[in-house]
């Protein structure tokens with residue numbers, strides 16, 4: 001049984017990108033420490049240097065989780081909010097290569113989207129995924145359903161907006177995976193909407209080294 005995630009060039013590109021993410025993050029932290037500040041995510045994604053330059057990516061454990069989720073539901077139509085330099089996109093694209101599906105990623109910063117697409121080419125996965133540059137509220141607005149898997153990893157305050165925008169296009173049994181669930185502002189409403197008491201989703205929070213990931217399965221309606 002083949003697994004694209006284990007293919008030599010995919011392994012090599014993931015290793016290179018995870019290493020680059022760590023190097024940039026460490027340099028950023030050292031700079032902030034020297035300046036007496038703390039690394040914070042409370043920045044506007046459109047204007048902050050953090051969002052323009054840093055990977056802010058999932059780690060290998062979360063990446064393998066994304067691959068496993070997409071592969072286990074044989075996901076054909078995978079949508080990603082917030083691709084950055086495309087590390088999570090690579091994991092999802094590897095799954096899409098194995099299911100015959102496709103990933104549509106989204107990234108506000110054009111330079112990041114271009115690098116994410118170049119990484120997909122390097123990994124031989126450009127036929128399975130593409131990252132669109134621009135605000136996902138616009139670039140993903142017309143995406144076709146049914147959607148099998150929605151991965152939310154862009155601006156935390158927009159998770160709920162993106163979910164509401166795409167909700168009607170999620171098929172029964174689809175998965176909604178939200179990274180950094182522990183960083184969502186309470187007023188964002190996302191966790192209230194998918195959490196206990198929802199008749200549309202069953203949700204569980206899963207702890208990873210870098211925080212909580214929320215996993216929701218979409219229930220059939222009616």
Ligand SMILES: C[S@@+](CC[C@H](N)C(=O)[O-])C[C@H]1O[C@@H](n2cnc3c(N)ncnc32)[C@H](O)[C@@H]1O
Pocket residue numbers: 045051052055056057058081082083084085086087088089106107108109112134135136137153154155158
């Ligand atoms: C946490 S990072 C994503 C990391 C990526 N998923 C990975 O694991 O490699 C969040 C990214 O979302 C982007 N972003 C935030 N809000 C966005 C929006 N409304 N539309 C498109 N991209 C957005 C930011 O520019 C940033 O690069």
